[in-house]
Amino acid sequence: MSNILYxxxxxRPEAESVSRGLGQRLVEGLAARTGASITTRDLATNDLPYVSAERFAANLAPAAERSAEQAELAxxxxxxxxxxxxxxxxxIASPIYNFGPPASLKAWADLVARAGTTFRYTANGPEGLLTGKKAYIAIASGGTPVGSDIDFMSRWLTFFLGFLGISDVEIVAADGIMGADGEAKIAAAQETALKLAA
Known part of the structure; x- marks a missing residue:
């Protein structure tokens, strides 16, 4: 059976979050169409640690060679x-905060980027090892236009996923939603999410 990582x-809680609403539509539609199981990782409630020198070393150490402290850190x-x-x-459902990703999403990325496991270095440069996967990014933004020069979230996240080998990425965005036509933009993005999942 296939699996969706959400x-x-x-x-913001689901009832108030535009990005969560878009992500939920995608996940529910995809699961209904494919019968996939769903694994949810809520970065706002999991309090992920930031990478320290000790945690970085633990993450790079082969599992069989880690000390007890390194095993705990990893x-x-x-x-x-x-x-x-x-x-x-x-x-991945995320808002844009101050032109970039939430700190929790960057912390997640720092933890999953592991040389030799999710990517590797080759004579031709880095090569992603998580190939054959499809990714959707659901984005909400109060004022930053997605895809613009001041959007440092969607470009970074698309690049990061590609760095891991996930190059098939589609974006659905409700941006500029603090304007007078915000509700219409949210409704249009929700419709797009449903179509992508169908």
């Missing part, structure tokens, strides 16, 4: 990487 990063990254590896489809 990653959310908004600090546990969360191991779990996050296993979730990514097990997923056929990844749905």
């Amino acid at each position: 990653v959310t990063a908004s600090i 546990t969360i990254a191991d779990r996050l990487i296993e979730e990514l590896q097990a997923a056929d489809t990844i749905v």
Whole structure:
């Protein structure tokens, strides 16, 4: 059976979050169409650690060679990487905060990027090891136009997923929603999400 990894990063609860609403439509539509199981990783409630020098060293150490302290430090990254590896489809729902990704989403990325596991270095440069997966990014933004020169979230996240080998990425966005036509933009993005999942 296929598996969807659903990653959310908004600090707002589902009833108030536009990005969560878009992500939920994608996940529910994809699951209904494919019968996939769903693994949810809510970054706003999991309090992911930031990478320290000790955690970085633990993450790079081969599992069989880790000390007890390193094994403990690497546990969360191991779990996050296993979730990514097990997923056929990844749905990431995130707002844009101050022109970029939420800190929790960057922390997640720092933990799942592991040389030799999710990517590797070759004579021709880095090569992603999580190939054959499909990703959707559901984005909400109050004022930053998605895809514009001041949007440092969607470009970074698309590049990062490609760095891991996930190059088939589609974006659905409700941006500029603090304007007078915000409700219409949200409704249009919701319709797009439903079509993408169908």
